[in-house]
Amino acid sequence: xxxxxxxxSRISYRPGDEVDVKVSxxxxxxxxxxxxxxxxxxxxxxxxxxxxxxxxxxxxxPFTAREQKxxxxxxxxxQTSAGFAVAGSVTVAALIWPTLPGVARQAIVSVGSESGxxxxxxxxGRATFEAVSGGRRVGHATTTAACxxxxxxxxxxxxxxxxxxxxxxxxxxQRFRGIEDSGCAKATISxxxxxxxxxxxxxxxxxxxxxxxxxxxxxxxxxxxxxxxxGPDDVTDHLKGAKKLEAVIADWDFSxxxxxxxxxxxxxxxxxxxxxxLPHRAVSGFAWDGSTxxxxxxxxxxxxxxxxDDDLYDAMWENxxxxxxxxxxxxxxxxxxxTSDDEASEYxxxxxxxxxxxxxxxxxxxxxxxxxxxxxxxxxxxxxxSETEIGAGQLLQIDKHHSFLQENPQYGLSxxxxxxxxxxxxxxxxxxxxxxxxxxxxxxxxxxxxxxxQFNADTHILGFFEDRGLDYDVLTDEDLEADGVxxxxxxxxxxxxxxxxxxxxxxxxxxxDYSERGGRIMYLxxxxxxxxxxxxxxxxxxxxxxxxxxxxRGWEPGTGNYYHQFTGELGGLWRRIGxxxxxVFGVGMTAQGFDLSSPYVKTDHAKDPRAAFIFEGVAGDxxxxxxxxxxxxxxxxxxxxxxxxxxxxxxxxxxxxRVHTDIYLMTPEDLLDxxxxxxxxxxxxxxxxxxxxxxxxxxAVFSTGSIAWAASMAWNKYDNEVARIxxxxxxxxxxxxxx
Amino acid sequence: xxxYSLQEEDKQYIDEFMKKPIGxxxxxxxxxxxxxxxxxxNGKYVLVILEPFRRWALGRLPARRGEPISLVEGVEYTCQLxxxxxxxxxxxxDLTGEDISDALNREGSANA
Numbered sequence: 076x077x078x079x080x081x082x083x084s085r086i087s088y089r090p091g092d093e094v095d096v097k098v099s100x101x102x103x104x105x106x107x108x109x110x111x112x113x114x115x116x117x118x119x120x121x122x123x124x125x126x127x128x129x130x131x132x133x134x135x136x137p138f139t140a141r142e143q144k145x146x147x148x149x150x151x152x153x154q155t156s157a158g159f160a161v162a163g164s165v166t167v168a169a170l171i172w173p174t175l176p177g178v179a180r181q182a183i184v185s186v187g188s189e190s191g192x193x194x195x196x197x198x199x200g201r202a203t204f205e206a207v208s209g210g211r212r213v214g215h216a217t218t219t220a221a222c223x224x225x226x227x228x229x230x231x232x233x234x235x236x237x238x239x240x241x242x243x244x245x246x247x248x249q250r251f252r253g254i255e256d257s258g259c260a261k262a263t264i265s266x267x268x269x270x271x272x273x274x275x276x277x278x279x280x281x282x283x284x285x286x287x288x289x290x291x292x293x294x295x296x297x298x299x300x301x302x303x304x305x306g307p308d309d310v311t312d313h314l315k316g317a318k319k320l321e322a323v324i325a326d327w328d329f330s331x332x333x334x335x336x337x338x339x340x341x342x343x344x345x346x347x348x349x350x351x352x353l354p355h356r357a358v359s360g361f362a363w364d365g366s367t368x369x370x371x372x373x374x375x376x377x378x379x380x381x382x383x384d385d386d387l388y389d390a391m392w393e394n395x396x397x398x399x400x401x402x403x404x405x406x407x408x409x410x411x412x413x414t415s416d417d418e419a420s421e422y423x424x425x426x427x428x429x430x431x432x433x434x435x436x437x438x439x440x441x442x443x444x445x446x447x448x449x450x451x452x453x454x455x456x457x458x459x460x461s462e463t464e465i466g467a468g469q470l471l472q473i474d475k476h477h478s479f480l481q482e483n484p485q486y487g488l489s490x491x492x493x494x495x496x497x498x499x500x501x502x503x504x505x506x507x508x509x510x511x512x513x514x515x516x517x518x519x520x521x522x523x524x525x526x527x528x529q530f531n532a533d534t535h536i537l538g539f540f541e542d543r544g545l546d547y548d549v550l551t552d553e554d555l556e557a558d559g560v561x562x563x564x565x566x567x568x569x570x571x572x573x574x575x576x577x578x579x580x581x582x583x584x585x586x587x588d589y590s591e592r593g594g595r596i597m598y599l600x601x602x603x604x605x606x607x608x609x610x611x612x613x614x615x616x617x618x619x620x621x622x623x624x625x626x627x628r629g630w631e632p633g634t635g636n637y638y639h640q641f642t643g644e645l646g647g648l649w650r651r652i653g654x655x656x657x658x659v660f661g662v663g664m665t666a667q668g669f670d671l672s673s674p675y676v677k678t679d680h681a682k683d684p685r686a687a688f689i690f691e692g693v694a695g696d697x698x699x700x701x702x703x704x705x706x707x708x709x710x711x712x713x714x715x716x717x718x719x720x721x722x723x724x725x726x727x728x729x730x731x732x733r734v735h736t737d738i739y740l741m742t743p744e745d746l747l748d749x750x751x752x753x754x755x756x757x758x759x760x761x762x763x764x765x766x767x768x769x770x771x772x773x774x775a776v777f778s779t780g781s782i783a784w785a786a787s788m789a790w791n792k793y794d795n796e797v798a799r800i801x802x803x804x805x806x807x808x809x810x811x812x813x814x
Numbered sequence: 815x816x817x818y819s820l821q822e823e824d825k826q827y828i829d830e831f832m833k834k835p836i837g838x839x840x841x842x843x844x845x846x847x848x849x850x851x852x853x854x855x856n857g858k859y860v861l862v863i864l865e866p867f868r869r870w871a872l873g874r875l876p877a878r879r880g881e882p883i884s885l886v887e888g889v890e891y892t893c894q895l896x897x898x899x900x901x902x903x904x905x906x907x908d909l910t911g912e913d914i915s916d917a918l919n920r921e922g923s924a925n926a
Binding site for chain 1: 836837838847848851854855858860867870875879880881883894898
């Protein structure tokens with residue numbers, strides 16, 4: 076079990092920058108911190124050997140240990156101005172689409188904390204309106220019929236202080252013969268209450284400790300407060316926008332500022348609010364009728380917010396310390412290594428350090444695929460999804476970080492999970508400890524052998540650079556997002572990670588533009604540039620992914636929810652958006668399997684004089700029949716060249732894998748007409764193509780199309796033909812002579 | 815339910831698995847493994863790492879997030895392939911009620 080977990084507010088720094096570190100440390104009095112350069116994170120005894128280098132840097136410490144907690148659950152908050160209050164009878168209402176009615180008590184609209192009014196669902200899923208005084212419930216009106224899951228209702232609560240009466244109405248927007256899901260009830264409160272109007276929460280209420288609690292799962296739309304008690308039909312018509320009521324106190328519009336985290340109040344007091352922990356926005360509301368899929372075209376069709384009790388954006392931990400990176404620090408991958416007296420307690424806060432602003436650039440830049448690390452952040456594929464073992468073709472292994480995640484779901488979900496109500500996770504953030512962005516950790520699906528994934532798998536590439544004495548700088552995906560192609564200026568060679576699957580428009584443009592300017596790209600991975608993601612212009616450290624319509628995916632976003640909240644861009648596969656990875660990188664995702672990998676075999680194109688530099692010193696036809704990931708170089712997730720999808724017509728496919736196990740299956744986007752032949756021993760499309768082409772501006776692209784490639788580079792301490800091929804290409808690509 | 819369940823004739827694949835638990839399998843063995851390796855998460859066998867790449871305990875996943883992974887008392891492995899063989903036997907028993915542990919001792923079975 077992990078006793079120390081931590082994070083920093085950034086994942087990309089420059090030398091001389093100040094780094095903040097937020098730590099939770101339990102079971103110890105103090106902890107220490109040392110700056111480390113991460114060289115090779117695989118601890119497999121058959122691997123090249125773990126290596127991290129201590130870096131002289133005065134961080135301070137030891138630091139006093141303390142526990143910091145994480146509270147998941149999204150909600151909205153309105154803080155009213157001082158003295159705001161409502162006199163007389165008041166009605167509180169909203170449209171709701173509950174996704175887990177009857178599982179627990181859930182708050183929809185909460186007025187006040189210690190004393191106030193609560194509109195919500197009780198533990199049986201029935202609409203309820205409660206009065207609270209001094210933190211105690213002093214009365215409630217609750218219907219007798221439960222709301223149905225994923226059905227729209229107007230729920231309307233009225234409080235009449237002059238008669239001490241509460242009333243609740245539960246109005247289904249669609250009625251079915253024989254289904255009793257409407258209701259109304261009245262009650263009298265046992266003592267008078269003085270409603271606290273200083274704060275209004277949506278999808279939560281203040282718990283006894285003052286923190287938000289009783290989180291709601293489902294959509295809320297058009298929450299509303301007015302004076303008096305209009306009839307339920309009139310209120311429902313108002314909520315639906317069919318007719319406007321007078322005496323409005325607050326009339327919230329969740330279709331305002333959809334791209335960010337605030338919402339508007341169209342009422343007379345402008346009680347605008349903010350959403351916390353990123354509930355789903357840009358999701359279909361009650362009015363959505365399929366006439367548009369774009370929320371920015373008809374925002375009134377997208378006036379709902381879908382809340383979850385396990386949403387998490389920002390853990391909001393306090394800083395434990397800050398320190399300044401040395402001015403002369405060489406660009407690379409670094410970590411703050413946190414330890415205590417207990418040797419088993421350690422944690423690495425990993426980040427990239429890019430070259431100093433005026434430093435001479437190295438010839439090679441490694442782009443840390445931090446978007447893909449965050450997509451997989453704290454993923455639970457081996458904990459939540461039974462079939463992961465079928466894809467792995469072997470028993471799943473649980474290391475201490477997996478056990479920690481299983482017991483601590485409050486550390487948040489990845490883009491691979493579903494929320495507790497079964498809806499897909501659209502957002503993943505690094506403003507929380509991400510325990511799988513560490514060296515030494517194992518994965519679930521890293522193949523037979525080292526079984527490492529994403530960040531730790533990429534350290535095989537870092538270790539190769541160090542082994543060969545190749546100078547390299549490091550950038551992160553967030554640098555490409557921020558600076559576009561200018562982040563890549565002056566670099567001769569761009570080297571990718573082993574699985575750079577998630578790509579924003581600006582990132583993909585940067586790769587394309589870099590290539591068009593004569594840059595050289597080495598794509599040393601598999602299933603790269605597959606899903607579009609978006610970053611948020613106001614909310615740092617989080618990515619969004621809408622897995623629309625196709626692709627290998629554990630969930631789909633729901634019809635109508637295909638466009639990203641953060642940018643309004645269509646979500647899904649880059650291939651479906653007209654920019655298949657083959658266009659820039661020559662290859663694109665074709666199949667996946669996680670047991671054994673396969674070697675490549677040279678093709679006739681390998682004899683082409685244009686490819687001679689690739690195979691210098693590599694005489695045999697079989698390449699990479701060894702490795703730390705499935706025992707060979709082509710595996711896990713593999714890519715094929717496809718001229719119809721955009722592989723440049725001058726590309727050479729210099730080697731290909733020939734056969735894979737039957738755990739390797741075709742991607743659904745290729746599987747237009749399913750037949751039982753789309754498996755690794757039967758389909759010619761299930762192969763990895765090692766591809767090379769020159770660009771018209773004197774640049775070039777070399778792609779391996781395999782996640783397992785890097786783990787074969789690391790075989791036999793980097794002394795093998797896979798590492799040799801990689802070195803041949805790096806050295807030729809580093810030569811400024813045009814192709 | 816149309817999902818495949820283990821049949822008497824699937825016994826022909828036991829030796830194939832014992833000889834090579836991970837890798838290329840006949841279609842018949844693959845179907846057996848698809849049954850064994852899928853299903854409910856609750857109670858699913860996993861290997862809990864005691865010493866990375868050296869020693870594992872046998873664990874079972876819980877039903878819900880937040881609950882701990884339980885350990886099967888007294889079961890440890892020092893070889894990944896032996897763990898595969900042992901869990902195959904356990905699953906065969908769980909699915910059919912039949913004990914096939916003698917398969918472990920047949921020629922060529924424990925070659926890891």
